Amino acid sequence: MEISKELAIKLLKQMMEIRQFEDMIMELLAKNIAEGGSHLYAGMEAVAVGAISVIRPDDYITSTHRGHGHAIAKDGDLKALMAEILGKKTGVCKGKGGSLHLADLSKGNLGANGIVGGGLGIATGAGLSIKLQKQNKVVLCFFGDGATNNGIFFECLNMASLWKLPVVYICENNKYAMSVSVERSHAVKDITKKAIAFDIPAENVDGQDVIAVREVVGKWVNYAREGKGPSFIVANTYRYYGHSRSDPRVYRTREEEKFWKERDPIILFANRMKQEGILSQEEIDSIEEEVRKEVEEAVDFAIKSPYPEPEELYTDLYI
Amino acid sequence: MRTITYRQALNEALDEEMARDSRVFLFGEDIAIYGGAYGVTAGLWQKYGEERVIDTPISENAIVGTALGAALTGLRPVAEIMYIDFIGLCMDQLNNQVAKIRYMFGGKCTVPLVIRTEGGAGRTLGAHHSQSLEAWLIHIPGIKVVMPATPYDAKGLLKSSIRDDNPIVFIEHKMLYNTKGEVPEEEYLVPIGVADIKREGKDITIVTYSRMLLFSLQAAEILEKEGISVEVIDLRTLLPMDIETVVKSVKKTNKVVIVEEDCKTGGVGAEIGMQIVENAFDYLDSPIVRVAGADVPMPKSPVLEKLAIPDVDRICSVIRNMLK
Numbered sequence: 001m002e003i004s005k006e007l008a009i010k011l012l013k014q015m016m017e018i019r020q021f022e023d024m025i026m027e028l029l030a031k032n033i034a035e036g037g038s039h040l041y042a043g044m045e046a047v048a049v050g051a052i053s054v055i056r057p058d059d060y061i062t063s064t065h066r067g068h069g070h071a072i073a074k075d076g077d078l079k080a081l082m083a084e085i086l087g088k089k090t091g092v093c094k095g096k097g098g099s100l101h102l103a104d105l106s107k108g109n110l111g112a113n114g115i116v117g118g119g120l121g122i123a124t125g126a127g128l129s130i131k132l133q134k135q136n137k138v139v140l141c142f143f144g145d146g147a148t149n150n151g152i153f154f155e156c157l158n159m160a161s162l163w164k165l166p167v168v169y170i171c172e173n174n175k176y177a178m179s180v181s182v183e184r185s186h187a188v189k190d191i192t193k194k195a196i197a198f199d200i201p202a203e204n205v206d207g208q209d210v211i212a213v214r215e216v217v218g219k220w221v222n223y224a225r226e227g228k229g230p231s232f233i234v235a236n237t238y239r240y241y242g243h244s245r246s247d248p249r250v251y252r253t254r255e256e257e258k259f260w261k262e263r264d265p266i267i268l269f270a271n272r273m274k275q276e277g278i279l280s281q282e283e284i285d286s287i288e289e290e291v292r293k294e295v296e297e298a299v300d301f302a303i304k305s306p307y308p309e310p311e312e313l314y315t316d317l318y319i
Numbered sequence: 320m321r322t323i324t325y326r327q328a329l330n331e332a333l334d335e336e337m338a339r340d341s342r343v344f345l346f347g348e349d350i351a352i353y354g355g356a357y358g359v360t361a362g363l364w365q366k367y368g369e370e371r372v373i374d375t376p377i378s379e380n381a382i383v384g385t386a387l388g389a390a391l392t393g394l395r396p397v398a399e400i401m402y403i404d405f406i407g408l409c410m411d412q413l414n415n416q417v418a419k420i421r422y423m424f425g426g427k428c429t430v431p432l433v434i435r436t437e438g439g440a441g442r443t444l445g446a447h448h449s450q451s452l453e454a455w456l457i458h459i460p461g462i463k464v465v466m467p468a469t470p471y472d473a474k475g476l477l478k479s480s481i482r483d484d485n486p487i488v489f490i491e492h493k494m495l496y497n498t499k500g501e502v503p504e505e506e507y508l509v510p511i512g513v514a515d516i517k518r519e520g521k522d523i524t525i526v527t528y529s530r531m532l533l534f535s536l537q538a539a540e541i542l543e544k545e546g547i548s549v550e551v552i553d554l555r556t557l558l559p560m561d562i563e564t565v566v567k568s569v570k571k572t573n574k575v576v577i578v579e580e581d582c583k584t585g586g587v588g589a590e591i592g593m594q595i596v597e598n599a600f601d602y603l604d605s606p607i608v609r610v611a612g613a614d615v616p617m618p619k620s621p622v623l624e625k626l627a628i629p630d631v632d633r634i635c636s637v638i639r640n641m642l643k
């Protein structure tokens with residue numbers, strides 16, 4: 001597939017934004033500027049960026065507890081996202097949601113979720129709503145490998161297939177749910193097989209290859225838009241950081257981590273763009289520099305932003 | 320006496336009971352090599368092997384359901400639900416199966432099952448990782464609900480819970496794991512269903528449990544210097560509730576404040592207050608007052624999170640007002 005320069009810049013820039021955003025949060029956590037926890041998306045950028053690059057601004061996504069990447073790829077504002085993670089008034093959810101609850105309904109992001117599998121019902125319901133309202137939209141439903149072991153996954157896939165809902169279910173298989181590997185927690189190791197029970201077409205894709213993700217998701221998005229029903233994609237990927245800040249990662253080897261870092265989605269894509277003569281090293285460097293400034297500005301904005309006023313405790317509960 | 324953390328105390332309780340009774344096994348998410356999200360089961364998988372410390376898939380409903388099946392057929396499972404916020408995912412198994420089965424079957428079975436979980440705010444984790452849902456649970460006849468505040472009680476109560484033939488939800492608090500307290504080397508048990516007077520006083524009674532005990536004791540310390548003598552009762556078990564200990568105290572002080580972290584409306588404090596009214600109304604000099612969590616989902620922002628739960632200042636000022 002031909003890639004225009006414009007598209008190459010967009011994909012690379014978004015992946016860099018996510019990576020630098022996440023690296024920055026790790027720093028802020030270490031300095032106790034960010035409190036609480038954050039599940040970081042570093043290493044998995046090609047999945048969110050590739051998938052979301054093929055949908056329209058009015059299409060929907062649902063995200064996960066590891067939701068910064070999805071939020072950024074769905075046109076999220078770095079400043080408002082960073083401020084949210086710090087619990088500031090200027091955050092995308094006014095500081096009430098935090099890292100686990102980043103959402104921006106104005107952009108079609110129906111939200112991250114603190115409950116593993118929590119987005120599956122929302123995505124399926126959005127699919128039903130699209131169908132009943134005879135709209136031409138689609139939903140991308142992101143979730144982890146671990147989420148496919150929870151009941152809601154099976155209940156939702158059944159409904160989606162039964163009613164031919166326009167939902168593309170995207171399982172981000174990063175090999176672990178916290179410390180428990182797919183090997184040790186799934187009866188079928190090839191997660192796409194779980195879709196067979198519901199007669200939903202399914203396929204694996206290399207989640208480190210942003211172009212491959214685009215192609216596969218693009219195909220199933222068209223299928224959904226044509227009213228043919230749901231599909232199930234397993235994007236094989238890896239998270240670089242531990243599950244949380246304190247995770248010493250004893251359940252996986254340094255060799256395995258090295259193997260995956262050698263397949264870094266950003267480097268792979270940048271190299272390919274260079275080889276194909278679409279981007280030069282100077283252009284790549286300048287994108288990286290631009291992103292660095294953006295992320296710094298976002299942090300600066302977030303840190304300088306005020307916390308919500310005490311009265312905010314009781315607002316927004318009911319209309 | 321030696322001093323250990325609440326986390327260590329819980330870990331020792333599990334270790335000792337597993338060593339004592341081979342029917343006891345642990346069952347939950349990330350409890351084996353990871354040692355549990357808050358480290359309570361650390362080292363036990365290494366010591367007892369993977370048939371006694373079992374990592375489960377992320378399947379809360381099935382965790383509780385299968386633990387029940389095992390409990391009915393000869394084992395004594397200690398299941399872990401990582402955050403009490405996830406209890407909703409297994410509430411059907413807990414409420415419809417675990418709690419009712421013995422009664423429905425005419426008392427012809429026992430359910431020696433412990434569900435360990437952890438709740439509370441304080442880490443700015445937001446609405447899905449900070450809740451205090453104990454009031455949901457005390458509304459379920461057939462289970463017991465235990466909420467220890469100190470390392471000593473945590474160990475003694477967990478051991479008693481594992482030996483109890485009834486289903487028990489054992490709720491820890493995420494902000495207590497690193498707190499320290501005296502715990503004897505020798506074996507001991509703390510009985511379920513017995514409250515503990517953590518500080519004696521004569522002017523007013525605080526009834527509390529879990530982390531709010533710590534805040535209440537700090538408040539009592541401050542008020543002592545102002546000449547106010549506060550009695551602090553730690554319920555330790557919410558179901559069954561030891562109302563006698565509370566009533567005895569109320570008869571002495573004639574004033575009660577309930578300090579609870581959960582949402583005020585329909586909260587545990589409502590039950591405590593009503594039981595006091597039923598049992599000691601004539602002894603009350605003034606209305607019972609609740610210092611409780613705000614009736615909102617837990618906000619992320621650190622400033623709002625602090626406002627959403629009681630703090631020492633609020634407890635002090637409420638008591639000062641009551642004694643004016």
Ligand SMILES: Cc1ncc(C[n+]2csc(CCOP(=O)(O)OP(=O)(O)O)c2C)c(N)n1
Nearest residue numbers: 066114115116144145146147176177178405
């Ligand atoms: C219902 C529920 N159970 C458990 C958890 C605790 N938890 C948070 S993330 C996680 C692992 C999720 O694994 P996966 O779905 O593979 O996503 P990943 O973290 O690998 O991106 C667990 C067990 C939770 N948040 N919600």
Ligand SMILES: [Mg+2]
Nearest residue numbers: 144145176177
């Ligand atoms: Mg995973």
